[in-house]
Amino acid sequence: MNAAHDLPTTIPAYLERLRQALQGCDPALAQDALYDAEDYLRSELAANPGKSEAEVIAAVAGSYGAPDEVADIYRDTEVRVQTALRAPPPPPRKSLPGRFFGVLADPHTYGSLFYMLLSIATGTFYFTWAVTGVGLSVGFAILIIGIPFVILFIGATRVLALVEGRIVEVMLGERMPRRPVYSDRSLPWLQRIGAMFTDPRTWGTMAYFLAMQPLGVVYFAVAVTTLALGAAFIAMPFAHWFGFDANIHLDGHGWIDWSAPWAWPLSIVIGIVLIIAMLHLARLVGHLHGKLAKALLVSSQAY
DSSP, rough: OOOOGGSSSSSHHHHHHHHTTTTTTTHHHHHHHHHHHHHHHHHHHHHHHOSSSSHHHHHTTTTTOOOOHHHHHHHHHHHHHHHHHHHOOOOOOOSHHHHHHGGOOOOOHHHHHHHHHHHHHHHHHHHHHHHHHHHHHGGGGSSSTHHHHHHHHHHHHHHHHHHHHHHHHHOOOOOOOOOOOOHHHHHHHHHHHHHHHOOHHHHHHHHHHHHHHHHHHHHHHHHHHHHHHHHHHHHHHHHHTOOOOOOOEEEEOOOOOOTTHHHHHHHHHHHHHHHHHHHHHHHHHHHHHHHHHHHHOOOGGGO
């Protein structure tokens, strides 16, 4: 336990020391820890109007903890939670065929693939939301409802960022914030509005929403095209067996001779390779997109 004279005497100083103590940990975890600490300290300060910030911090140090202690608690809790929730990793494979087919046993592969398919819907919604909101904000700027509309739009955008963060964490496995950036309700409303506009995360979220439309189209098109092509190669020999014209034509001439002994296994192997290659690509896309989401949706104050 830190001595009383080592404790910060103001809430901003407490948060700054906590931020320093969280250096090196996941930025999403740091955002959650900073939100919890500020919300708790300001709630205690509001519940004890006769006490100064230094007195409130000293009073709660025994129950909540000093900044270094709080950082250690969050790190330990995060490790335990992630260990409990993380799916068992697939066994390590050293051979090239093992690594190639091992993607089938990785749960994150299927989450990433589903995210690629879902992104055309979420990307269209986010893009429409951002473009419409910005357009209406500019249009309403000359009217009396302009400022309330902008505040509502920015606030709702921050909520959507948290929702997208939960989707990214569940499907892609990238740790994302579970709490928003704290907004001090004791500040004048003009300062709170200014803080929203000067927060880089606000504009990072806008950029992310705008980028999700083209990304969603590309993700969906690549996933559907590759999976459909792979399934077609696998199905063609069986379709030919049942009498359907399953041949692929090039300039009017089929290029697969089904009477050849190699035709059936080759077609099936090509289809399987295409599908598994798509799963590898999905896992790579999930990893990269998770990093993009963290870079644009996590508060810069957490770094």
